[in-house]
Amino acid sequence: MFPVKRRSDTDKEHMSFQKIVEEIMSTHHSLLRRELPKISELIKALTTENAESKSITEAQQIFEKVRAKVEAHLRDEESVLFPTGVALETGGEAVPTEMNLLERVAEMEKEHDGCGNALAGVYQTIIDDASASELKEKLLATIEIVQEDFVSHVEKEDTKVHPMLVSLLAAR
Numbered sequence: 566m567f568p569v570k571r572r573s574d575t576d577k578e579h580m581s582f583q584k585i586v587e588e589i590m591s592t593h594h595s596l597l598r599r600e601l602p603k604i605s606e607l608i609k610a611l612t613t614e615n616a617e618s619k620s621i622t623e624a625q626q627i628f629e630k631v632r633a634k635v636e637a638h639l640r641d642e643e644s645v646l647f648p649t650g651v652a653l654e655t656g657g658e659a660v661p662t663e664m665n666l667l668e669r670v671a672e673m674e675k676e677h678d679g680c681g682n683a684l685a686g687v688y689q690t691i692i693d694d695a696s697a698s699e700l701k702e703k704l705l706a707t708i709e710i711v712q713e714d715f716v717s718h719v720e721k722e723d724t725k726v727h728p729m730l731v732s733l734l735a736a737r
């Protein structure tokens with residue numbers, strides 16, 4: 566499906582790689598950078614509220630690992646993968662990197678699944694094992710915001726950004 570044509574798009578029939586990744590960074594990446602620290606705070610408070618629960622403490626530890634993984638993932642996208650695709654598309658200077666880009670793209674998709682599943686596990690543990698409270702509800706609602714946004718974020722990257730990047734890399 567083609568987006569609505571704007572004056573600035575008249576030279577292109579499809580959304581460019583650059584436009585897609587800019588939109589991803591300004592919406593989905595910024596949402597993660599805003600919401601993940603909030604979840605860290607809330608889940609920390611929840612472990613205090615459920616001090617006797619081993620599984621809640623474990624869920625907190627898992628969440629912090631997922632957060633670190635996601636933040637490293639965003640850094641690789643923003644500092645290497647996206648700028649490389651933009652450079653290849655526009656004929657600009659490629660970003661120097663030691664990274665095997667094709668391998669990293671495949672790994673990115675595994676990380677999407679891995680992080681999504683781990684977060685779903687954390688969410689379920691909180692539902693099952695945390696005692697009822699306002700804090701619990703607030704934490705679950707914040708995780709839901711992230712999960713919902715993550716679906717369209719991942720869908721755009723797996724079905725548009727990665728195939729475009731792979732063909733740009735192949736055409737080098």
Ligand SMILES: [Fe+2]
Pocket residue numbers: 589593594639642718722
């Ligand atoms: Fe991303």
Ligand SMILES: [Fe+2]
Pocket residue numbers: 638642673677722
């Ligand atoms: Fe990604």
